[in-house]
Structure formats: structure tokens, C-alpha cells
Amino acid sequence: AQKVTQAQTEISVVEKEDVTLDCVYETRDTTYYLFWYKQPPSGELVFLIRRNSFDEQNEISGRYSWNFQKSTSSFNFTITASQVVDSAVYFCALRETSGSRLTFGEGTQLTVNP
Amino acid sequence: DTEVTQTPKHLVMGMTNKKSLKCEQHMGHRAMYWYKQKAKKPPELMFVYSYEKLSINESVPSRFSPECPNSSLLNLHLHALQPEDSALYLCASSQGLAGGPAPGYEQYFGPGTRLTVT
Numbered sequence: 001a002q003k004v005t006q007a008q009t010e011i012s013v014v015e016k017e018d019v020t021l022d023c024v025y026e027t028r029d030t031t032y033y034l035f036w037y038k039q040p041p042s043g044e045l046v047f048l049i050r051r052n053s054f055d056e057q058n059e060i061s062g063r064y065s066w067n068f069q070k071s072t073s074s075f076n077f078t079i080t081a082s083q084v085v086d087s088a089v090y091f092c093a094l095r096e097t098s099g100s101r102l103t104f105g106e107g108t109q110l111t112v113n114p
Numbered sequence: 115d116t117e118v119t120q121t122p123k124h125l126v127m128g129m130t131n132k133k134s135l136k137c138e139q140h141m142g143h144r145a146m147y148w149y150k151q152k153a154k155k156p157p158e159l160m161f162v163y164s165y166e167k168l169s170i171n172e173s174v175p176s177r178f179s180p181e182c183p184n185s186s187l188l189n190l191h192l193h194a195l196q197p198e199d200s201a202l203y204l205c206a207s208s209q210g211l212a213g214g215p216a217p218g219y220e221q222y223f224g225p226g227t228r229l230t231v232t
Binding site: 052 | 162218
């Protein structure tokens with residue numbers, strides 16, 4: 001069975017600090033897909049990134065970067081020089097090739113204080 | 115254009131009312147989803163449509179009735195709801211395959227309908 005664990009329930013930082021959100025997953029499939037979503041207070045889930053299990057390249061997009069490590073089953077997300085607008089709940093999610101369901105972690109509430 | 119729209123934004127209904135939630139996307143996606151999200155929890159999958167056919171029903175009570183009139187529209191009909199059904203209802207869409215949603219593609223979510231059952 002697939003499972004996603006986001007051990008950090010809440011993180012609070014001061015603006016301009018770097019912050020890393022952890023995500024650990026479990027799956028028996030050899031091919032799977034990992035996602036990060038952002039949910040601001042308005043409620044809409046915003047897609048941030050998709051990573052395929054066969055592509056371990058890390059990715060950077062502006063202030064956002066993702067570190068995918070199959071050896072430790074982790075897909076961590078780092079925000080560099082955080083801003084108040086980054087305050088949101090962030091969800092890591094997993095989808096197996098064999099399944100139709102997107103399994104979400106419990107989410108991490110990030111608060112960036114001015 | 116990666117927009118999924120949902121109406122209404124907010125809905126308050128009594129336990130004897132009948133109402134409908136609407137979702138629309140124009141991205142050419144052939145898989146559409148309904149999720150329910152309670153406060154401080156992740157979204158829970160309710161239904162999946164692939165090519166306008168219901169492919170997954172996560173044992174949702176019959177007081178929730180989904181409908182997919184065409185490839186761009188998804189409705190959720192509500193009847194005789196309970197106060198515990200109060201939640202944020204999210205619609206999403208993604209690329210689909212004839213046999214079901216394509217797993218390797220991201221889902222795009224709408225802004226949700228915040229439902230309160232009194």
C-alpha cells in the first residue's frame with residue numbers, strides 16, 4: 001500500500017529564511033509519480049511539481065527546489081529566501097502507475113512572518 | 115490555460131434541501147475528480163470520471179450523486195446531507211486514458227465550494 005508522510009505539521013520562519021519541507025513515501029511499485037501542491041488560505045490546490053520515479057534529477061524553479069532521493073524514499077522541497085506569500089499548507093502526494101488514486105500526506109502548514 | 119472553475123464558491127443548505135455543485139474545465143482533460151476536504155486534513159477522493167464514465171466511487175454515500183454531462187463539465191448533486199458533510203468540495207481534472215486516469219499526469223484543482231449543512 002502506498003503512503004506519504006510529512007512529519008512536520010507546522011513550520012514558522014521569518015521572511016528571507018530558507019525552509020525545507022520533508023516528504024517520505026512508501027510504495028511497492030517500481031514506477032510511480034510524486035507531486036507537490038500548495039494550498040493558500042483561499043483553498044485552491046496549486047500544482048507545483050511532478051517527478052517520475054525514473055528521473056532522479058533535482059529541480060530548481062526560481063526560489064523553489066526539490067531534492068528527490070530514491071535511496072531514502074524522500075522528495076523534499078526547499079524554499080529559498082522565503083516570503084510572506086509563501087505562507088500556505090503544502091502537500092506532498094504519490095501516485096502509483098497501477099493506481100488511479102493520488103495519496104496525499106497530511107500537509108505542512110508553513111507560516112512566513114514579516 | 116490551466117483553469118478549473120467551480121460554482122458556487124459558498125453554499126449553505128438545510129438537511130432537506132437539494133443542491134448541485136458545478137465544475138468546468140477547458141483544458142481538454144478526459145479525467146475529472148471530486149474530492150472532499152475537511153479542515154486541516156488532506157483532500158479525500160470521492161469520485162473519478164474517465165471519458166465521461168464513472169471509474170471510481172470511493173464508497174461515497176448515495177446522498178452524493180455525481181454526473182458528467184460532457185467532457186468539460188462535472189456536477190455533484192446533493193440531497194439530504196448531514197451536518198458532518200460540511201467541508202470544502204474540490205474538483206480536479208487531468209489527462210485521461212480510455213481505461214482510467216493517466217497516473218503520470220498532474221491534477222489541476224478548482225478553487226472549491228465551501229459547503230455548510232445546517
